[in-house]
Amino acid sequence: MARLQAYSGPMTALASAALFGASTPLAKLLLGGGLDPWLLAGLLYLGSGIGLGALELVRAARGRPSAEAPLERRDLPWLALVVLAGGIVGPLLLMVGLTHTPASSAALLLNVEGLATMGIAWLVFKEYVDRRLLVGAFAILSGAVVLSWQGGPTVFGPGATAIIGACIAWGIDNNLTRKLSSADPVQIAMIKGLVAGTVNLILAATTGARLPAVPEIALAGLVGFLGYGVSLVLFVLALRHLGAARTGAYFSAAPFIGAVLAVALFAEPITIQLLLAALLMSGGLSLHLAERHVHEHAHEAMEHAHRHVHDAHHQHGHGPQEPAGEPHTHAHRHQPMVHRHPHYPDLHHRHGHAH
Known part of the structure; x- marks a missing residue:
């Protein structure tokens, strides 16, 4: 039993990464149909907020009280910063960056989020990270980099700077969410999804984006509910058990999970990149899973x-x-x-x- 409890945090973090990673090829499928990227971001976030809100309404209608601690007034400033950093500033900087950066460079740069999460947790919030965990985290991050690399130069102009800024915003978001991790993760994810989704839809509308057909909206909402909503609930639970540095490292496995799903769903080829990324990530994860910190x-x-x-x-x-x-x-x-x-x-x- 003790061993199962010790593994519950890592398994929760990996489940969160799996859902988010799976959402990536599905989101690409929607974008391939001509959906505006900013509009899609809004629909994904709203899907997570509305889906989790519906679950809360069903639970309340059945008279089943939540076993989680509700958010309190003292949590609201932290929650506001989480929504601002992760739900507004991050997506805004990403959209700005994508308009000025090649897709291959953008995919590579997005892996900075895991490093930013770990670095902020270690240097700012003083989470304990030993050499073994650092090696494991960098192995996972290296696997994500290898997986994303498509060749060609990476030009660090304004677009790349904006994408790095987005990753830092999400790293701040992840560490601030740790402050809220004792509270109800469904409430946290629901509020973040509703606010961030509304803001992103408004911003998309100002650029002239138009809503797609109802089936596309429904599919985007479902992907958002699972890949952003349920994934964030699991991420908050992992933060509760692991802290931000370790959770961020496990979550860096999301690109690999998305690539494996793309191979299965879209018959994409199994490349040397994928195999090397699997080797690096499995090595890094094994270092983390074997952690035994005792004193x-x-x-x-x-x-x-x-x-x-x-x-x-x-x-x-x-x-x-x-x-x-x-x-x-x-x-x-x-x-x-x-x-x-x-x-x-x-x-x-x-x-x-x-x-």
Whole structure:
């Protein structure tokens, strides 16, 4: 059981990457039909927001309370920054960059997001990252680079600079979302999808984009629901268990997953690039999956609310108004504790490390 729990974070991150990676060839299919890229971005985000909102309405109609902690007023500034960075600034810079950058260069540059996420987590938010994890993360990122490379020069002009800026915005988004990871991931993804989708559709309309036929809208919405909505829910859960650096590294496998799906769906050839990317990514993932970070560490007293079971970190009593079943959510207090066991930089293990 302990081993399964240790793997739940990585598997959740990889599932998130799989859904997002699968959305890429399907989005390319829609773009191949003449759909405006900016309009498609809006439809994908709206599909995620509306789809998750529909699930919330169904849950509420059945009288089934959520087992997750709801967003609180103190979370709103972080949520606003997440939507601004990841749902507005990132797509805006990407669209600007794509108008001035060859497709091969753009695909290569988009892999900067994984590196930005890890770098910000490591340097700004002081997540612990050892040499083994750095090697694994760069192996995964190298696989994504190899997969995206199509030859030709990469000119770092205004377009490339804008794309790099978009990746940095998404790296900031991923790290700020970590601040919200104890709250309901469905709420977070729903709000982000609705706001970002609306803004992107408005921006697309100002450029003269027109809505496609209903079947294309429905397909874009479905792809957005799975590839952006459900994927983001899983990404937030992975952030809760792994922290931003490790989640970002696992998520960098998304281009490879998308390429494999493209081979299966569209009979694309199996290339040397694909095989080399598979080798690099599998090596990097194996380094991460084999991680065993163990040392004696101290937990300070803290109080928060999130979904939990009564494990070694949650030995608290319950009042008459608090839920009895598990898992459940309520505000609870952690007493100071010193112990030793394998752990990730999750909600309860964001402590410093001596070097």
